[in-house]
Amino acid sequence: MPELPEVETTRRGIEPWLRGHTVKNVCIRQPTLRWPVPDMIGALEGQVVHELTRRGKYILLHTGAGVGLIHLGMSGSLRIVEADLAPRKHDHFDLVLDSGKAVRYHDPRRFGALLWAEGDPLQHALLRELGPEPLDEGFDGDYLFERSRNRSVSVKAFIMNAHIVVGVGNIYANEALFLAGIDPRLAAGRVSRERYGKLAQTIRQILTYAIECGGTTLRDFVREDGSPGYFKLELKVYDRAKLPCVVCQNPIAQITQGQRSTWFCPICQI
Known part of the structure; x- marks a missing residue:
């Protein structure tokens, strides 16, 4: 998608x-x-x-x-x-x-x-309730920390909620959580302000770099001229179940969260 x-x-x-x-x-x-x-x-x-x-x-x-x-x-x-x-x-x-x-x-x-x-x-009804843009000023760790208080939903589901922040879909949520070293299963309300600061930074970093690469071609996406996006070559955990982690060489784990697959490193993400 x-x-x-x-x-x-x-x-x-x-x-x-x-x-x-x-x-x-x-x-x-x-x-x-x-x-x-x-x-x-x-x-x-x-x-x-x-x-x-x-x-x-x-x-x-x-x-x-x-x-x-x-x-x-x-x-x-x-x-x-x-x-x-x-x-x-x-x-x-x-x-x-x-x-x-x-x-x-x-x-x-x-x-x-x-x-x-x-x-x-x-x-418009489809736009007025959307959360902030992750690449705009104002999206930072303090914002995520304040919005996450007392939430028991997983941190991955939290950052994928378009009412919290727009555009962090499954691919980039997996990749940002890996770079931030955060276990996607953690309850959003249990993540510290400091760790949310790191997560906001990695979300911005991942999305910016993916745009520079022209997006990620998995099955259906092609750019406006029909050519593929090349961020797929940079994926660290997404769709890499059982392959070695690029940091610790431990096998990447795959679970299901909210009817979506999640990939993470059980050693690097805590």
Whole structure:
């Protein structure tokens, strides 16, 4: 599933093709994604895209008439193609531009979304309750420590909660906890302020480096030009069950937490 680095990589990749260009046509081939594509998405037609921003895992296309919200779901990707290129199976919508290019959305599982917001998009029902961005000022160990008090949920589930902090999905939660030396099974309320300081630092470090690498390609994610992300080559614990820890050589353990797999080193993470 595309996580924050993959979404940010996509945003950066497609922005030069969209900024300052007019959306000539919105071509919807599949009107029912995770939610039905709203009729008012047609308001994008004839609009100049002023900028692309990101909030959590949503890409926001800002125009004078409103803001288009795109979510990549579990298997979605956006690519820049020639507008007249024949669509493949699972190519669900195109934003056709005045340049002759199109932004094409591909999603085999149809868990993504194309939505519309008028007014402040950050007040949209899907965005207004989200936690802070992990790469922004204000996200630090003190914030995590204060929000974690008296919480019995595991620290891994805590940092994956989008109401606490956005964009820390399963891949990067595993990797950040490993670098911070924190056992993912620990109750969030039992982690000290000092250790949360380290964890906030490793979350920021992991996400920043993953963006520089173009994200992580596991099964479905590719960048806007179709090329893979290379952070997979840097993974220390994720999907490495029984392989030696890169620090202590002890086998990496794998457990299930909240219906998701967790990988960690029983020696290095305490």
